[in-house]
Amino acid sequence: MTHTAPETIFDLAASDMKPTREFALWCDAHDPLASFREAFEIPCDAKGEPLAYLVGNSLGLMARATRDRVNEELNDWSTMGAEAHVHGRRPWIKYHEFFREHLAELTGALTHEVIAMNSLTVNLHFLLMSFYRPQDSANGSRRRIVMERGAFPSDRFAVHSFVRAVGGDPSVDVIEVAPRDGEECLRHEDIEATIQRVGNELALVILGGVQYYTGQVLDMARITRAAHAVGAKCGWDLAHAIGNVTLSLHDWSADFACWCSYKYLNGGPGAVAGAFIHERHHKNPPPRLEGWWGTNPATRFQMGPNFDPGPGADAWQVSNPPILSLTPLLASFDQFHQAKMPRLIAKARAMTGFIELSLRTRDAEHIRVITPSSTSERGCQLSLCINRDPVAARKLFDSLLPRGIVCDFRHPSVIRVAPAPLYTRFIDCWRLIEALS
Ligand SMILES: Cc1ncc(COP(=O)(O)O)c(C=O)c1O
Structure with missing residues (x-):
């Protein structure tokens, strides 16, 4: 895997995916879009650790150049x-x-x-x-x-x-x-x-x-x-x-x-x-x-x-x-102009595929992805239906932020996660998976 051209990394990741932390780290290390994350300000927890920010579908993060432009x-x-x-x-x-x-x-x-x-x-x-x-x-x-x-x-x-x-x-x-x-x-x-x-x-x-x-x-x-x-x-x-x-x-x-x-x-x-x-x-x-x-x-x-x-x-x-x-x-x-949409879409597909595969491996009983599985019918959002009563689903959601994971909850029991390919890493997806387990 190590000698692959950067453009094909996400295709490769999609075809040879493993539901492991090592796989997430490998993808981040080989991500040809990784440097775009540097162009954004990533919110941190009280200890200064970057949050796993998965709500770009609600409010996207601030590009660093914004301050200068404004x-x-x-x-x-x-x-x-x-x-x-x-x-x-x-x-x-x-x-x-x-x-x-x-x-x-x-x-x-x-x-x-x-x-x-x-x-x-x-x-x-x-x-x-x-x-x-x-x-x-x-x-x-x-x-x-x-x-x-x-x-x-x-x-x-x-x-x-x-x-x-x-x-x-x-x-x-x-x-x-x-x-x-x-x-x-x-x-x-x-x-x-x-x-x-x-x-x-x-x-x-x-x-x-x-x-x-x-x-x-x-x-x-x-x-x-x-x-x-x-x-x-x-x-x-x-x-x-x-x-x-x-x-x-x-x-x-x-x-x-x-x-x-x-x-x-x-x-x-x-x-x-x-x-x-x-x-x-x-x-x-x-x-x-x-x-x-x-x-x-x-x-x-x-x-x-x-x-x-x-x-x-x-x-x-x-x-x-x-x-x-x-x-x-x-x-x-x-x-966006530098990253190009096709590359962003390829990364988003790899990240949502990774989350879905990992959840299926570990939590199929409790968590169901309601977003269509076909890549032509999904973008970078996955909606996770928590198969428990709504109070327990909400409790699970409430446990995520203290663990540094930001996503959102939609009544009655759906957690929406959106790894935005400009700034989200595979390890952020993995943190979500571990926290949900
Ligand atoms: C699908 C959709 N339509 C409409 C709106 C309303 O947007 P606004 O408050 O900018 O008018 C939103 C806001 O999140 C939305 O997600």
């Missing part, structure tokens, strides 16, 4: 004041442009299809405004939305409240797909069957690309095709997908997508989110909520009364961007 903006503000809008080192007036290339790379979009703006649920409302248009269909007949029963509550609240706001009734207009009895994950054939059944009454399909509770990755291309086949639009919540799995939003022909940046993108708490609007909607755009930052930058400061739209997705912006909440993303994007 300080640069603070310095520009303190030394230039408003002048920094134009003469700052990254002029604030076009700040959103510094994120385009990276967002396009991570979402598989064209650069004019993506925009960093607002927060996730806000973007969901904005995009519902543009893409849920029952009033434009014959006699308002296309008014149903397909989403999933287990959607993240904010998505559900956004969709239900929006349907009510335009005079609909969510109990009729929102159709939920759910896992079958006794199953945790959605079946693609069930989603497709629901889409076909609703047929020409279907306005919109809106789903999470990666399910937040189970970690299941949906086949976004397939579901988008199914929605389009009945004349509906398709939009994606990519909160748990961006920076985690391969995305090809443009080629999949998704109508829209939105995401947050504080999870795998390491943008910091409440970081500025993002949105994708396929270029086919740019030329004759649907109605949208407008604000001055969505206008053409060349005419914006003429302060005219008419909305002269900016290019592409930029026209969905409303307000001038919160610079200090955007800056940390730049530091993290540098790391």
